[in-house]
Amino acid sequence: xxxxxxxxxxxxxxxxxxxxxxxxxxANGSLQSMQTAFVATPRFISKTPVNxxxxxxxxxxxxxxxxxxxxxxxxxxxxxxxxxxxxxTLNTLFETAENNEAVALISSLALLENPESWLLRATDAVxxxxxxxxxxxxxDNPYAKTYFSELAWNQLVLKCIFNDKPxxxxxxxxxxPNKELAISISNLAHERWAAGRTIPPQAWRLVTNFLxxxxxxxxxxxxxxxxxxxxxxxxxxxxxxxxxLAKSELIKHIELDEKAKNLSWSALEV
Amino acid sequence: MCQKESEIKQNPSHFEGTxxxxxxxxxxQANYMDYVKGMKFFDPHIHMTSRTTDDYTALVDAGVVxxxxxxxxxxxxxxxxxxxxxxxSSLVGWERFRSSQFGIKHYCTIGLNSREANxxxxxxxxxxxxxxxxxxxxxxxxxxxxxxxxxxAEEKYYRQQLEMSKExxxxxxxxxxxxxxxxxxxxxxxxxxxxxxDPGMVIIDHNNEETVESVLDKGFWAAFTIYPxxxxxxxxxxxxxxxxxxxxxxxxxxxxxxxxxxxxVPKTAALMKIRGISDEAIKMVCYQNAIDAxxxxxxxxxxxxxxxxxxxxxxxxxxxxxxxxGQIPRVDKNSIFIS
Numbered sequence: 001x002x003x004x005x006x007x008x009x010x011x012x013x014x015x016x017x018x019x020x021x022x023x024x025x026x027a028n029g030s031l032q033s034m035q036t037a038f039v040a041t042p043r044f045i046s047k048t049p050v051n052x053x054x055x056x057x058x059x060x061x062x063x064x065x066x067x068x069x070x071x072x073x074x075x076x077x078x079x080x081x082x083x084x085x086x087x088x089t090l091n092t093l094f095e096t097a098e099n100n101e102a103v104a105l106i107s108s109l110a111l112l113e114n115p116e117s118w119l120l121r122a123t124d125a126v127x128x129x130x131x132x133x134x135x136x137x138x139x140d141n142p143y144a145k146t147y148f149s150e151l152a153w154n155q156l157v158l159k160c161i162f163n164d165k166p167x168x169x170x171x172x173x174x175x176x177p178n179k180e181l182a183i184s185i186s187n188l189a190h191e192r193w194a195a196g197r198t199i200p201p202q203a204w205r206l207v208t209n210f211l212x213x214x215x216x217x218x219x220x221x222x223x224x225x226x227x228x229x230x231x232x233x234x235x236x237x238x239x240x241x242x243x244x245l246a247k248s249e250l251i252k253h254i255e256l257d258e259k260a261k262n263l264s265w266s267a268l269e270v
Numbered sequence: 271m272c273q274k275e276s277e278i279k280q281n282p283s284h285f286e287g288t289x290x291x292x293x294x295x296x297x298x299q300a301n302y303m304d305y306v307k308g309m310k311f312f313d314p315h316i317h318m319t320s321r322t323t324d325d326y327t328a329l330v331d332a333g334v335v336x337x338x339x340x341x342x343x344x345x346x347x348x349x350x351x352x353x354x355x356x357x358x359s360s361l362v363g364w365e366r367f368r369s370s371q372f373g374i375k376h377y378c379t380i381g382l383n384s385r386e387a388n389x390x391x392x393x394x395x396x397x398x399x400x401x402x403x404x405x406x407x408x409x410x411x412x413x414x415x416x417x418x419x420x421x422x423a424e425e426k427y428y429r430q431q432l433e434m435s436k437e438x439x440x441x442x443x444x445x446x447x448x449x450x451x452x453x454x455x456x457x458x459x460x461x462x463x464x465x466x467x468d469p470g471m472v473i474i475d476h477n478n479e480e481t482v483e484s485v486l487d488k489g490f491w492a493a494f495t496i497y498p499x500x501x502x503x504x505x506x507x508x509x510x511x512x513x514x515x516x517x518x519x520x521x522x523x524x525x526x527x528x529x530x531x532x533x534x535v536p537k538t539a540a541l542m543k544i545r546g547i548s549d550e551a552i553k554m555v556c557y558q559n560a561i562d563a564x565x566x567x568x569x570x571x572x573x574x575x576x577x578x579x580x581x582x583x584x585x586x587x588x589x590x591x592x593x594x595x596g597q598i599p600r601v602d603k604n605s606i607f608i609s
Contacts, residue, residue, distance in 0.1 A: 040405045043568065096355060096399070098362030098406045130367040 003056065003111065007073045010052045014066050019045050023070055027077045031089055038074045038093060039101065045070045057110045058142030058171065064107070071104035072111055080113045087117060094121055099132055106136040109143040119147060126156050134159070138170055145172025154181045161188065161203045168202065168269040182210035186218050193221075201233035202268040208236075211243035219246070223253055229268055235260035236268075305540040306333060309552070310576070313535045314338040314560035315414070315443070315475060315495065315522035318376070319365050325525070325532045326372040327600070332536040335575040336375040338564060339365060340414040340443055343383045345527055351395040354382075358403045366408065375575040377564070379413030379443045380404055387427040388419070397430055404438045410564040411435070413443025414475060417454040420447060425461070432465045440567050442472045443493075446481065448500065455481045459488055473563050476501055476524070482510060486518060491563045495524040496534035504538040508545050516554035520563065 001009070012020060022044045026037035050064045061069060080086040090112070094105055106125045109118050122144065125137035137144060137156070144156055153176055160167045167173055185206055189199050204222065207215050222234035231253075238250035239260045250257050311334045318326070318339050329337070339361055348354055361378040369376035380403045382396045403409065412435040417424050435442045442462065447454035455474060462472050469489035476495045477485060485492040494510070495501045507521060523534035531537065539556045543549070564570055601608075 036401070036405060039402065042407050043405070092402075096359055096402050098359070098408070099367060100407060102363070130364065132367075 004073070004076050006054070006056055007069070007076055007111075010050065010054055010061060011066075011069060011073060013052065014048070014050050014069070015045070019066075019070075023073065027074065031079060031085070034074055034078060035089060035093065038071055038104075041071050041074070042067045042100070058146075059107070059110060060140060063140055067100070068104045068107065071101070072108040075105070075108050076111055083114065086113060090118075099130060102130070102133045103136040106133060107141055109137075110141070110146070115143070115147060118143075119152075122147065123152050123155075126152070126159060134163075135165070138165065140169060140171065142171050144170070145176060150176075150178055150180065154178070154184060157181060157206065158184055158188065161185065161199055164200055166270065167200075167206075168265070173206075177206050177209055179210045182207040182215060186215050189218055198227070198230070200268075200270075201227070201229040202265055202270075204233040204237050205240075205265045205268075208240045209242070211237065211241045211246055213245070216243070216245055216249065219249065223249070223256070231256055232259065232263065233268060236263070236265060302537060302540040302544075303332060305543040306536055306552075309333050309536075309539060309549075310335050310557055311535045311539065312336050312557045312560045313522050313532075314473070314493065314520060314564060315340055315524045316532060317342060317524070317526040318369060319360060320527040321525060321532060323368075323372075326369065326374065329374060329532055330372050332533050334374065334535065336377065336561075336570075337369065338377045338379060338410060338443075338560070340379040340411075340445075341381050341383065342414055342445075342526070343385045347386055347389065348392070351392065351399065354392075354396050355399060358399075362403070362406050362408060377408045377410045377570065379411035380406075380409050381412045381415040381431055381443075382427055383414060384416050384418035384424045384428070384445060384447075387424045388421055390423050390426075393423065393427050397427070400431070400434060401438075404434060404440060408569055409440070410567040410569045411441040411443045411473070412438070413473075414445040415442065416445040416458050417447050418445075420450065420454055420457065425457075428458070429461060429465065432462060432467055435471070436465070436467060440471075441564055442467065444472060444474050446474060446476045451476075451478065452480050456484065459485065459490060462490075463488075471566060473520070475522070478502060479506065479510065482514060482519075486514060491518050491520065491559070493560075494519070494521045496521055496538050497524050497528075497530050499529070504534065504541050507538055508542050508547065511542060511547055511551065511555055512545075516551040516559070518559060519555050520559040521555055522560075 011023065015023070026034060029037065045067045047065045047067050050061045050066055050069050052061050054061070075090070078086060078089060093101065097105055102125070106122065109115065109122055112118060122137055125133050128134050138160055144153060148156065157167060157170065157173070158181070160170065185199070185203055192199050211219070219234045219237055222230045225231055235250060235253065235256040238246040311332065313334055316337050316339060318337065341358060341361060344357070348357070358380055361380070366376045380400065382393055382400070387393050404412065412431050415428055415431045417428065432442060444458050446458060455477070459469070459474065463469065470491070473491040473493050474485045475493040477492045478501070482492050494507055496504050496507055501524070511519065521535055521538055523530060523532050525532040525534065535556050539552050542552050542555070561570060561572060
């Protein structure tokens with residue numbers, strides 16, 4: 001079965017017969033009627049949460065609603081035999097999208113043809129301040145880890161940290177840590193501390209492989225924090241790090257050393 | 271006219287009201303909001319893109335739970351299609367999101383306003399992209415459209431957009447002109463009827479004492495804009511509701527980039543309450559009639575704002591900052607500290 005059929009299988013489990021009939025009449029229509037169907041979907045399709053344990057191209061659909069799934073289906077049904085027209089059609093949808101349409105488009109990026117041509121759309125979704133649109137690129141979406149440059153990837157992760165969003169929901173979080181990101185997190189923490197604010201403790205997981213004498217000073221600060229979660233974060237960084245001085249720092253805090261032995265970062269995933 | 275005793279004492283010579291008003295002025299509480307506590311309001315015409323977050327906070331505090339933002343002119347003419355596209359997109363995008371951060375349900379009407387209908391080359395292009403926006407979620411009508419100078423071009427695009435409203439099954443929000451209002455209102459209605467549009471699908475906006483009777487007689491909805499200096503004052507509005515009753519009458523603020531008052535609806539409700547209009551009538555004029563008129567679009571689900579914890583399924587996922595716990599971040603305006 002191809003992608004289109006697989007998607008329709010999930011739709012069949014979740015949609016009423018009436019909804020399926022509407023989808024089928026639209027999916028076989030002209031480009032323009034499909035474009036209109038994409039826009040008008042919520043007029044005919046309910047917003048019930050999708051029930052499915054199938055993963056397609058790295059997308060699990062667990063947090064999707066049915067109207068979003070149907071929109072994704074229409075996108076996959078778009079005729080791509082003339083790639084220029086295909087791209088133009090999608091660009092029109094992007095440029096005129098209201099918020100729920102934007103969410104559907106962004107969370108479907110990995111399902112589209114020519115995934116690389118949507119890079120600017122994806123990084124624009126990182127730039128947005130509209131929460132749901134940002135979340136659509138950040139969470140449960142394989143696009144960023146596959147196609148983002150290191151710079152774009154780091155922006156995504158930093159913006160999540162900056163806005164107190166749950167970084168553990170970023171696909172590929174543990175696959176793309178890097179030195180630049182670790183330094184940026186350290187710098188962000190310094191700014192926050194200077195303002196009497198904090199960063200989410202689990203952000204420190206991303207410095208683990210890049211500990212040096214400078215960042216270790218931050219970790220010492222976390223050990224000295226009055227916040228239990230900051231202390232635990234410090235212990236977890238030191239436990240998982242290869243940096244020799246980290247180990248000697250950890251044994252100075254016997255209780256935390258013990259505590260960290262039985263815990264992983266999931267304890268701080270909020 | 272002064273309404274508070276304290277002001278009367280300071281400026282006795284300015285008060286020239288009736289004996290009844292003088293009596294009332296002595297009993298009015300300092301805070302008019304006390305009269306409308308617990309009431310919910312729907313402002314079916316307000317241009318939030320021109321307003322600040324302070325206004326959103328004030329709307330929430332005053333009980334405004336949902337609003338309609340009609341597409342209008344930005345104070346100066348747009349020079350290209352892309353400006354229109356971006357503007358329409360912002361009404362269903364950024365502004366909708368901004369409003370949601372305050373727990374206010376934001377709807378809009380989409381249309382080519384009468385002034386810019388006069389740039390025919392551009393108007394043609396706008397007509398082509400309108401259908402893309404009319405079918406979007408939360409678009410509750412075609413608007414605000416109608417006449418300004420009452421030119422041939424205005425008429426041409428008014429007619430075209432009436433046809434689009436029929437095709438899309440959407441109500442129409444009709445702007446009536448500042449100058450030669452009576453004639454413009456009559457013309458707008460007769461053209462709508464000529465296009466076989468059900469008057470129950472048309473909201474004639476910016477009415478006054480001179481236009482209301484004809485609008486109601488013909489079966490249209492009559493909207494009144496409470497706007498300082500140029501449109502209706504709310505004392506006049508109270509008298510109109512007393513005279514015509516609450517059927518098919520609604521009020522709005524049309525607050526925009528001019529000197530206007532986003533709290534026009536709750537303030538007028540308070541004044542109606544003070545002047546003895548029933549709660550039921552106030553509810554119709556300040557809430558229910560607007561919902562009934564625009565819900566004919568099929569795009570208004572009252573549960574979205576009557577029970578605010580039931581938020582849109584697709585918005586319920588993580589990271590939705592502001593609705594969390596029903597708390598709106600507030601700035602203490604009296605504090606010198608900004609933190």
